[in-house]
Amino acid sequence: MAEGVFQVAFYLFSTLIIGSALMMVISRSLFYNALFLLVVLLGTAGIYVLLNAEFLAAMQIFVYAGALTVLLLFVIMLTTGRFKKEAKIFHSQSVVGFIVAISLLFLSLFSLNLTSWKIVVGETSHTLQNLANFLFTQYALPFEIASLVLLVALIGAIWLARREEE
Amino acid sequence: MEFYLLDVLLVLIFSGIGIILIALIFGLSKLISTAKPSEVKESTYECGNVPIGESWIQFRVRYYIFALLFVILDIEMIFLFPWAIVFQRMGLFALIEMAIFVGLLVVGLVYAWRKGALKWV
Numbered sequence: 001m002a003e004g005v006f007q008v009a010f011y012l013f014s015t016l017i018i019g020s021a022l023m024m025v026i027s028r029s030l031f032y033n034a035l036f037l038l039v040v041l042l043g044t045a046g047i048y049v050l051l052n053a054e055f056l057a058a059m060q061i062f063v064y065a066g067a068l069t070v071l072l073l074f075v076i077m078l079t080t081g082r083f084k085k086e087a088k089i090f091h092s093q094s095v096v097g098f099i100v101a102i103s104l105l106f107l108s109l110f111s112l113n114l115t116s117w118k119i120v121v122g123e124t125s126h127t128l129q130n131l132a133n134f135l136f137t138q139y140a141l142p143f144e145i146a147s148l149v150l151l152v153a154l155i156g157a158i159w160l161a162r163r164e165e166e
Numbered sequence: 167m168e169f170y171l172l173d174v175l176l177v178l179i180f181s182g183i184g185i186i187l188i189a190l191i192f193g194l195s196k197l198i199s200t201a202k203p204s205e206v207k208e209s210t211y212e213c214g215n216v217p218i219g220e221s222w223i224q225f226r227v228r229y230y231i232f233a234l235l236f237v238i239l240d241i242e243m244i245f246l247f248p249w250a251i252v253f254q255r256m257g258l259f260a261l262i263e264m265a266i267f268v269g270l271l272v273v274g275l276v277y278a279w280r281k282g283a284l285k286w287v
């Protein structure tokens with residue numbers, strides 16, 4: 001019973017992800033592209049939930065679906081004056097784009113094939129607990145450095161935006 | 167596994183109730199209300215003024231700071247979740263760690279404030 005529900009949910013999320021990813025590429029408005037990307041990211045969060053990784057799913061929604069999409073939409077709104085025309089699907093760069101896409105596809109398939117998918121046996125219900133234990137003891141310094149990196153990003157962005165204003 | 171499924175099921179039930187509720191409210195108001203659209207009614211509402219130009223204008227770059235501030239504070243918030251789990255066990259050490267982490271970001275926030283980046287103009 002439980003397995004069946006997970007199977008159905010997996011195929012539902014997969015269809016959602018692949019469908020919106022396709023729409024993201026096909027859709028000709030930059031704004032809708034970003035919204036379809038949001039659906040892809042939310043679908044990925046659903047897959048994480050199915051894998052018993054709730055914290056990862058929450059992070060996916062907070063950071064990727066929330067913050068990243070907002071950032072992307074802002075960039076689109078900031079540059080919309082320059083890209084008023086709707087994006088074409090076929091243009092002079094189609095051939096180059098096709099080659100890059102095909103090589104990326106083969107690269108991912110190749111690395112998928114090379115990876116040995118080991119099945120992890122053991123406790124999966126305390127993943128956040130384990131993560132927290134490592135983060136605040138063994139990896140305390142990288143944790144603090146992460147804060148410093150965020151600070152640098154913040155100050156850098158303010159400086160750049162202010163210079164642009166003047 | 168069974169308990170996990172129950173949790174997921176609860177989330178599904180709540181999402182279902184949410185979707186049904188919103189569909190019901192919007193559907194009912196669509197059903198009951200009368201609609202007589204005209205050109206004036208369908209134009210963009212702008213505090214009673216007649217709207218000028220398109221709604222798709224180029225935003226000023228300074229609004230990007232708000233998006234970026236949101237991203238950075240969002241990531242800061244993410245770190246608070248694992249911290250809350252170990253806080254009771256690790257006590258003062260965890261508190262100092264988080265104080266440094268948040269303190270550094272508060273410096274950034276104060277910088278943004280002092281530079282007037284938080285002004286909505």
